[in-house]
Amino acid sequence: xxxxxxxxxxxxxxxxxxxxxxxxxxxxxxxxxxxxxxxxxxxxxxxxxxxxxxxxxxxxxxxxxxxxxxxxxxxxxxxxxxxxxxxxxxxxxxxxxxxxxxxxxxxxxxxxxxxxxxxxxxxxxxxxxxxxxxxxxxxxxxxxxxxxxxxxxxxxxxxxxxxxxxxxxxxxxxxxxxxxxxxxxxxxxxxxxxxxxxxxxxxxxxxxxxxxxxxxxxxxxxxxxx
Numbered sequence: 749x750x751x752x753x754x755x756x757x758x759x760x761x762x763x764x765x766x767x768x769x770x771x772x773x774x775x776x777x778x779x780x781x782x783x784x785x786x787x788x789x790x791x792x793x794x795x796x797x798x799x800x801x802x803x804x805x806x807x808x809x810x811x812x813x814x815x816x817x818x819x820x821x822x823x824x825x826x827x828x829x830x831x832x833x834x835x836x837x838x839x840x841x842x843x844x845x846x847x848x849x850x851x852x853x854x855x856x857x858x859x860x861x862x863x864x865x866x867x868x869x870x871x872x873x874x875x876x877x878x879x880x881x882x883x884x885x886x887x888x889x890x891x892x893x894x895x896x897x898x899x900x901x902x903x904x905x906x907x908x909x910x911x912x913x914x915x916x917x918x919x920x921x922x923x924x925x926x927x928x929x930x931x932x933x934x935x936x937x938x939x940x941x942x943x944x945x946x947x948x949x950x951x952x953x954x955x956x957x958x959x960x961x962x963x964x965x966x967x968x969x970x971x972x973x974x
Contacts, residue, residue, distance in 0.1 A: 774815050775934035777896070777904045778860045783940035785851045789815030790823055791934040795832045802832040807843075821847035821937060830927065836864075837932040840872050845937060848920035855942040859890075859907040859923060862933040864900045872928030879909050881921045902933060912942065 774789035781787070790813055795801040802811070807825035812818075828841015845859075859877060867874050878887040890907035897903045911918065923937070 773817075774860075774936045775862050775902070777862060777898070777902050778934065778936050781858050781860075781938040781940060783855075783943065784858075784938040785941050786819050786849075786939040787936060788813035788818045788821035788845075788847065789934070789936045791815055793832060793837045793932055793934065794835055796834060797832075804831050807832070807837075815936075819847065819849050821845055821849075823935070826924075828927070830932075833931075835931065835933070837930075840927050840929045843925040843927065845923040845925070845935070846920065847937070850918055850920065851939045851941060853941045854918055854939050855910070855912045856891075856940045857909045857911065857921065857923075858938040858940060860936045860938075861905050861907075861925075862902050862935075863905050863927075864903050864931040864933075865928065866900070866930060867928030870929040873926070875925060875927040875930055877907050877923060877925050879921060879923055881914075881918050882916060883920060887924070 774791045778789075790811070792798060792814075793802055795803070797814075804825070807823070807830070810822040810824040813821050813823070822845070824844050824846070826842040826844055829839035830837050830841040830843070831839055857879065861877075863875060865875060866872075878889060880886045880888070888909065891910040892908045893906070895903065895905045
């Protein structure tokens with residue numbers, strides 16, 4: 749009975765567990781991601797950043813995520829005229845996000861960017877985002893893309909890559925952002941792991957264990973009332 753009791757408690761904890769969600773301090777328009785086990789966030793991408801201005805030299809050298817709780821992913825400027833202005837990164841160019849500290853069982857990457865795209869006004873190319881991994885040059889498009897537009901004021905763009913079908917173990921990733929003329933305010937990248945799906949027999953074991961626990965509790969209650 750003790751063995752069933754322990755197994756039941758363990759299974760109940762598994763079935764009742766809630767995916768870890770990061771407390772979002774990156775930007776008000778960025779959402780917490782279900783199933784996130786690790787995240788990297790960059791905010792205040794401007795020369796007025798609290799704690800010290802963000803500079804173009806820092807971008808060229810690579811700057812780590814600056815939001816509390818972030819991992820060690822690095823944001824770098826590869827080319828173009830992007831520079832930290834008073835409110836965000838302005839101009840056009842290419843940025844990369846790299847990380848070699850990946851969670852076990854990584855099943856998807858979710859990129860959220862506060863990016864105001866002004867390519868139509870300036871005749872530039874709309875921005876795009878691709879994924880490569882393990883030092884390769886795969887340039888994979890996102891599995892899904894969505895945008896919440898706020899009239900060019902803190903527009904949110906979300907890109908998700910489903911990695912569950914990849915056979916090679918992932919040791920690193922690089923996201924490459926090709927930007928037209930944009931204003932960029934904040935970025936967040938989440939690493940997620942899919943929750944395990946219990947076998948049907950696990951539900952039966954849980955039900956049996958709960959019944960045993962309930963019976964033991966009733967007997968103790970009856971014994972205590974005598």
